[in-house]
Ligand code: 2HA
């Protein structure tokens with residue numbers, strides 16, 4: 675059996691958490707990530723028949739039964755993942771109709787999965803129905819997007835259009851736009867269900883006055899998506915208080931659609 679610390683998925687998870695911390699998106703224990711893995715990937719490094727602990731998930735996710743996830747731990751700091759991956763991360767498999775998590779590696783201090791586990795698992799289930807290649811759900815507290823939820827309308831079309839207008843790349847990177855949830859109590863099944871519902875129509879879901887959820891086929895894609903939206907929000911905050919002289923018009927957005935083969939969310943462009 676190979677050393678799990680040499681596994682590409684573990685190395686990438688460590689690099690991603692460190693990078694997100696460095697971006698200031700994951701202060702203290704803020705943020706959480708789940709990465710879906712295949713049994714063949716995992717079984718090169720661990721004995722998949724050796725269950726260390728069974729942890730009740732607190733919900734049911736039947737479509738995820740038997741699936742493997744590398745997840746960040748509750749109360750753990752992204753900045754520390756690189757120094758003690760086996761304490762700050764856990765590798766688990768959902769069992770019993772997706773109602774239990776079987777810990778196979780990690781959480782070595784007796785810890786458990788992120789408090790946002792319901793939102794992650796429900797979002798994976800939702801994304802897989804619209805994109806079978808989705809493997810990552812990523813939550814963080816990007817400064818500018820979070821700030822924007824205090825001063826901008828939370829209407830999804832208006833929020834999306836503002837972000838698209840802030841950098842030319844935006845409509846290419848997230849033509850499906852961003853969905854927005856008004857403030858809800860975090861860590862609950864309710865916010866999990868609401869997030870998953872929003873994930874069916876967009877890979878980005880803003881949690882007002884809290885942060886952001888992103889989804890992607892891999893860690894790079896989810897990170898890049900969040901990075902692009904966060905950049906747009908940063909531009910917005912730099913200009914929002916100034917007289918607007920120029921913008922990207924809907925006509926120009928249509929040119930981008932044609933050139934880059936993307937289709938903007940139905941009804942979002944004139
Ligand atoms: O884990 O970000 O939403 C800390 C959080 C909860």
Ligand code: ZN
Nearest residue numbers: 704705814885
């Ligand atoms: Zn959070």
